[in-house]
Amino acid sequence: MPNQAEKIQKVSIIVSRGTLDGVYPGLILANGARMEGIEANLFFTFFGLYAVLKRFNHKLRIATVGNPALRVPHAKGLPLPTLLGALPGMAALATRMLQKQMDKLDIPSVPEFVEMIHDAGGHLYACKATVDLFRLSPEDFVPQVERVLTVGDFYQLAAGGPIIFT
Amino acid sequence: MAQKHIAGTVIDVDEEGYMTNRTQWNRQVAEALAQELGITLTPAHWKVLDFIDRDYRERGVVPGIRRLNKVAGIPTKELYALFPDGPIKKAAKIAGCPKPASCV
Numbered sequence: 003m004p005n006q007a008e009k010i011q012k013v014s015i016i017v018s019r020g021t022l023d024g025v026y027p028g029l030i031l032a033n034g035a036r037m038e039g040i041e042a043n044l045f046f047t048f049f050g051l052y053a054v055l056k057r058f059n060h061k062l063r064i065a066t067v068g069n070p071a072l073r074v075p076h077a078k079g080l081p082l083p084t085l086l087g088a089l090p091g092m093a094a095l096a097t098r099m100l101q102k103q104m105d106k107l108d109i110p111s112v113p114e115f116v117e118m119i120h121d122a123g124g125h126l127y128a129c130k131a132t133v134d135l136f137r138l139s140p141e142d143f144v145p146q147v148e149r150v151l152t153v154g155d156f157y158q159l160a161a162g163g164p165i166i167f168t
Numbered sequence: 169m170a171q172k173h174i175a176g177t178v179i180d181v182d183e184e185g186y187m188t189n190r191t192q193w194n195r196q197v198a199e200a201l202a203q204e205l206g207i208t209l210t211p212a213h214w215k216v217l218d219f220i221d222r223d224y225r226e227r228g229v230v231p232g233i234r235r236l237n238k239v240a241g242i243p244t245k246e247l248y249a250l251f252p253d254g255p256i257k258k259a260a261k262i263a264g265c266p267k268p269a270s271c272v
Contacts (some may be wrong), residue, residue, distance in 0.1 A: 030271055032270065033233075034271055037255070037257065038253075038254055039254045080263050108231075108234045109234075109272050110234050110272070117244075118233060118234070121243065121244035122233075122244055123248060142184075154264070
């Protein structure tokens with residue numbers, strides 16, 4: 003029997019990284035929350051903002067450099083040395099392989115996932131400091147982003163539930 | 169494993185109330201399971217349940233949201249409207265399937 007003592011009512015998830023593997027955990031957590039009837043806020047900051055940038059969110063890649071856990075051609079294959087990971091086309095290739103596997107498991111692409119979370123009643127926000135820093139404007143975002151928030155606004159929205167940083 | 173009296177019959181369920189013997193499932197059982205979740209089944213609900221029932225029999229897996237979108241043609245918003253606060257879990261339970269074992 004699941005623990006009935008204290009059901010989580012709300013989660014607020016910060017997505018701070020812009021690699022595919024940096025973005026997915028936050029999206030899966032947010033979508034999974036909605037599927038359990040838990041209120042979900044997603045706050046995209048720094049390179050995590052690329053997950054909700056119209057022109058770029060279908061182009062995210064996994065990092066093949068500086069990722070010593072990455073193995074090829076599958077998770078239990080050989081380690082990919084940083085020097086090889088830097089070769090042109092490596093990130094694209096690794097990304098394609100991952101996407102193919104995700105598609106098989108019915109895991110949506112990033113743009114599709116963002117839409118799904120929004121349609122599921124999840125809330126998506128962009129970080130004000132990063133929007134200023136990257137000189138972005140509201141038109142740059144996919145329509146599912148409700149608004150640009152200051153960190154203070156974010157804390158208000160997150161009140162009463164855990165904040166998860168990814 | 170527990171047994172439960174519902175809709176004038178007896179069904180086998182696990183500790184969370186998911187049916188463990190699909191041969192005991194029928195439309196009356198589904199109606200009663202839905203009622204327990206506060207849902208009154210309409211034709212729109214049955215479109216989802218019939219798809220899950222057929223898909224589960226064919227593939228042995230409860231379909232996820234994306235499969236319901238793409239293959240059954242039922243949008244995410246509608247799924248959440250029909251089965252609030254947990255469409256896949258609730259629909260799977262009503263359809264007499266095990267608890268969905270996927271994260272997405």
